[in-house]
Amino acid sequence: MHNIRQIPLFAKLDDASIDKLREISSVHSYNVKEILFYEGDAPIYMYILLSGTLRLYKTNFKGAQIFLHTFRPINLVAELANFESMPYPASAEFSTKGEVMRIDYKKLEENFFKNPDISISIIKSLAAKLKIMSEVITNEVVLTSEGKIAKFLFENEKLFNELKQTQIAALLNITPETLSRTLGKFKKQKIIDSNAANEINIINKDLLSELFS
Amino acid sequence: MHNIRQIPLFAKLDDASIDKLREISSVHSYNVKEILFYEGDAPIYMYILLSGTLRLYKTNFKGAQIFLHTFRPINLVAELANFESMPYPASAEFSTKGEVMRIDYKKLEENFFKNPDISISIIKSLAAKLKIMSEVITNEVVLTSEGKIAKFLFENEKLFNELKQTQIAALLNITPETLSRTLGKFKKQKIIDSNAANEINIINKDLLSELFS
DNA sequence: CGCGCACTTGAACCCCTTCAACGGGCGTGG
DNA sequence: CCACGCCCGTTGAAGGGGTTCAAGTGCGCG
Numbered sequence: 001m002h003n004i005r006q007i008p009l010f011a012k013l014d015d016a017s018i019d020k021l022r023e024i025s026s027v028h029s030y031n032v033k034e035i036l037f038y039e040g041d042a043p044i045y046m047y048i049l050l051s052g053t054l055r056l057y058k059t060n061f062k063g064a065q066i067f068l069h070t071f072r073p074i075n076l077v078a079e080l081a082n083f084e085s086m087p088y089p090a091s092a093e094f095s096t097k098g099e100v101m102r103i104d105y106k107k108l109e110e111n112f113f114k115n116p117d118i119s120i121s122i123i124k125s126l127a128a129k130l131k132i133m134s135e136v137i138t139n140e141v142v143l144t145s146e147g148k149i150a151k152f153l154f155e156n157e158k159l160f161n162e163l164k165q166t167q168i169a170a171l172l173n174i175t176p177e178t179l180s181r182t183l184g185k186f187k188k189q190k191i192i193d194s195n196a197a198n199e200i201n202i203i204n205k206d207l208l209s210e211l212f213s
Numbered sequence: 214m215h216n217i218r219q220i221p222l223f224a225k226l227d228d229a230s231i232d233k234l235r236e237i238s239s240v241h242s243y244n245v246k247e248i249l250f251y252e253g254d255a256p257i258y259m260y261i262l263l264s265g266t267l268r269l270y271k272t273n274f275k276g277a278q279i280f281l282h283t284f285r286p287i288n289l290v291a292e293l294a295n296f297e298s299m300p301y302p303a304s305a306e307f308s309t310k311g312e313v314m315r316i317d318y319k320k321l322e323e324n325f326f327k328n329p330d331i332s333i334s335i336i337k338s339l340a341a342k343l344k345i346m347s348e349v350i351t352n353e354v355v356l357t358s359e360g361k362i363a364k365f366l367f368e369n370e371k372l373f374n375e376l377k378q379t380q381i382a383a384l385l386n387i388t389p390e391t392l393s394r395t396l397g398k399f400k401k402q403k404i405i406d407s408n409a410a411n412e413i414n415i416i417n418k419d420l421l422s423e424l425f426s
Numbered sequence: 427c428g429c430g431c432a433c434t435t436g437a438a439c440c441c442c443t444t445c446a447a448c449g450g451g452c453g454t455g456g
Numbered sequence: 457c458c459a460c461g462c463c464c465g466t467t468g469a470a471g472g473g474g475t476t477c478a479a480g481t482g483c484g485c486g
Contacts, residue, residue, distance in 0.1 A: 058351070058354070058355050059355075060354075060355045060356075061355070061356065061357065061360060061425075061426070066354055066355060068350075079340075080340055080343045080344060080347065083336065083337075083340040084340050084341070084344050086344065089344075089347040089351075090347075113333070114329060116327060116329050116332060119329060119332040119333060119336060120326070120332060122336055123296065123332060123335055123336055123339065124296075126336065126339040126340060126343060127292075127293055127296040127297050127339060128297070129343055130293045130339060130342060130343050131293060131297050131299065131302075133343065133346040133347065133350065134293070134302040134303075134346065136350060136354075137271065137281070137346065137349060137350060137353070138271070138302075140350070140353065140354045141271070141273075141279055141349075141353045141354065141386075142271050142272075142273045142274070142279060143273075143274065144274060144441075145441075145442070146441095147274060164463095164464070164465090165464075165465065166463095166464070166465085174442080174443090175442075175443060175444080176464085176465070176466095177443075177444085177465090177466080177467085178441090178442060179465095180465060180466055180467085181466085181467080184466080184467090198465090357473075357474090358473075358474070359473095377431095377432070377433090378432075379431095379432070379433085387474080387475090388474075388475060388476080389432085389433075389434095390433090390434080390435085390474090390475075390476085391473090391474060391475075392433095393432095393433060393434055393435085394434085394435080397434080397435090411433090
């Protein structure tokens with residue numbers, strides 16, 4: 001069983017509060033590909049991701065998924081929908097097995113929001129999400145495909161060779177073809193090269209970083 | 214002179230706190246088109262917009278401005294940068310004359326963040342901004358031009374006839390040509406029509422709303 | 427009357443996707 | 457051990473949505 005005090009948000013609660021919290025919350029397990037909530041659903045619970053990874057995405061007019069972010073534990077998920085009493089702005093799907101703590105939001109608000117430790121945690125969580133959103137906007141609106149690829153490569157050189165190109169393309173919301181062609185271009189420009197095992201190496205980090213920014 | 218208690222964030226402060234706040238803050242005036250901060254600047258102050266309207270935008274690789282939002286008073290501006298100690302994620306330009314209160318952030322944090330009234334205000338402000346960002350993502354990433362125009366028209370029918378098409382296009386981050394062509398298409402489909410004064414009227418609101426999600 | 431500005435319209439172009447075909451590596455089953 | 461199938465990456469060609477550029481058009485206002 002999870003110890004509630006391991007959740008930073010609740011770390012400093014006294015015993016009575018923890019008991020109260022147990023009353024209004026429960027823990028649920030999910031399997032790979034199960035959906036925690038869909039974009040447009042009305043929120044009742046506030047979710048805290050306890051284990052596993054959760055993939056957040058929006059769906060566009062033709063049904064394609066636009067990847068936004070993957071959450072790792074321990075993290076509040078989509079608290080915005082709770083605070084603003086609005087439908088979830090995106091869908092969340094488990095990309096591994098995982099668990100969430102599910103809390104009756106109304107009761108949480110009534111009982112715990114006066115607590116300054118909790119409100120500071122919430123501020124931090126909101127600020128972190130705002131930062132994520134700001135990066136999503138940079139990636140999806142400001143940068144071209146070339147810029148997105150350059151940025152991802154620059155920031156995740158090691159990860160790049162651990163993932164398949166199809167997976168990277170999905171993270172960047174581009175097609176594998178575009179990724180392949182762009183990498184070919186980078187090789188021609190001597191920004192990167194690849195060895196026999198087809199692993200990619202950055203040769204000119206400065207040139208690479210000029211492509212986004 | 215502005216009464217600090219008119220700022221919701223500080224409405225409930227006691228007199229001593231207000232005095233302290235005056236010490237660490239000052240009010241500054243700006244003219245149309247003056248810049249409050251540029252994307253990438255390091256934040257020192259926290260800004261509260263007291264009067265005027267402030268236009269927030271990002272700049273893409275070819276120098277074009279991507280409009281994000283216009284702020285109206287009274288509102289915290291870009292507090293994210295303060296909380297996360299990161300450069301401003303966007304630029305802010307006055308689109309009218311205006312005033313901001315500028316607060317030394319470090320000192321604000323030291324002296325005022327324990328106050329639960331203030332932290333709840335901040336949570337609300339952050340949540341509101343997160344909602345704005347979420348809408349920006351929907352507009353810019355999920356919707357096509359047609360969808361953006363349909364949505365804007367649906368939600369701002371009156372405003373639509375008060376602004377010039379070039380202004381609307383700028384708000385939607387599309388070219389005036391695309392706007393003109395799309396409106397022409399909507400007229401052909403009998404979704405809208407226009408009178409002698411070239412004012413646009415929605416005929417079929419249902420059809421219009423189907424064009425965005 | 428003529429100028430300026432907003433809107434319109436057409437054509438070329440650009441970036442990226444889509445569709446299709448191909449090739450290479452690797453595991454599995456015969 | 458080879459043959460086959462499959463997955464993944466590559467490459468080409470076409471297409472689509474939007475921008476860019478350029479040339480009208482219409483209208484208000486000095």
